[in-house]
Amino acid sequence: MPTPFPKSPTFSTIDEPFRLEGSLCDLEVDGQIPAELDGTFFRVGPDQAFPPKMGDANPFNGDGFVTAFRIKDGHCDMQMQYVHTQRLLAERKARRGLFGDYRNAFTDDESVKGLNRAVANTNVIPHNGMILAMKEDQPPYAMDPFTLETKGLFTWDGQMTATSFTAHPKIDFETGDLYGYAYAAKGEATDDIAIYSFDKHGRKTWEVWIKSPYPGMIHECAISENYIVLPLMPQVMSLDRIRKGGIIFQWEPTYDQVYIVMPKGGDAKDVRFFHAPNAMPGHVVNAFDDGGKLYLDLPVALDNVFWFFPDKDGKFPPPGSFGTEVTRWCFDMNDRNSKGVPNVMSTLAAEFPHCDDRYVGKPYKYGFMQASDHTQPYDPQRAGPIMGFFFNTFLTMDMSTGKADTWFCGDTSSTQEPVFAPKSPTAAEGEGYVLGVVNRRAEHRSDLVILDAMNMAQGPVATIKIPVRLKYAIHGNWVPSSAWA
């Protein structure tokens, strides 16, 4: 008999398991999709295919579920497909959950020992004619960008030998070079880091191995013209803990955040560690070099934001206290003894940033994000309780001043990570649209809104109506059709 999903916060409200694969031709639209938009908005998130073996599950543990919104000539089609991982196929065959806790192979069913544990649920990026569905504890899965057919685990044909690979590689727009890294690169909880680059044809062009100051989570990276930066956060792994049935990560309130800076193409001895007081570095907006100084822009949360990875006493900050400081770090690369200097640009609780992809690693002006604006109303009577992460605002931030142009999604709605689509390949920076999913929580349904990135406050120029609810995705990317040419 099929077991029901638990009624825990992870599996409640608009974020109940969805699990339905399929496609929709020509979605309804309010307003007008800009005629010049020609590309696909890919997004991916966790959608547990079977009730969790352990009773409840970490919200990051679900099976990778990809959505593709294909936009052209003012029309939008939608496709939804699981990443058909080894893990999903095994569980479908058994018709039950076989894999145990988040990043804890010790809790897996005997029958799946040796199968790859990848869920590929965190990010989806274009590379060498494929899309890669990624999660940081395993290598990516490759998918066909047009059919979403799963091609299989992807290790750059064996050139990438680390046991994991980040979900946040960075791509140099001009060259197509992909920079990425693996932490826990020799297995769970190891302090080994491998840093790689691959050219646009998937040939490995650089590999270097270093040791991490402590075996913590490195969720993101940034590239500038000359450097790659890995922000290390005080969420620390322990093999001993998972062996005893505990959680792999633990928040360490006394540990530094560390910005690991490596010259592109560099040697292990070239690495620099910039320590900074305890805090939680978030997602990268962008980085760039200017006269020997390396600038890195990212929101930094002053406390742990992962309530499911609490401290040693099981403590975590109360829900609703989420805040960030959008920070511009300056690292003086000419002075061996220098410390990183933070400059707080904005205290809006902003996260999930993108820059205009054409400016990755270069001096730039705009960041596109969502925020949790605590001054705005929310109506739990009509929209239901808030469980987990909550955002209600899309914004364009002028990164030179921190000034934000915002749009609030309404008091019965919530937002998901937005992406930026330029009007054309030659449009000026920021000239284009912000696209993001809005959950209409009272209606148990979602919309995809399109906003003018240079005039967010005026509200959507188009609202694409989605007749079903879209569970929270984690990350996505806009891929112009010209990228496949």
Ligand code: V55
């Ligand atoms: C993150 C997300 C993950 C994960 C580790 O947002 C970090 C950060 C969706 O899975 O496994």
Ligand code: FE
């Ligand atoms: Fe992320």
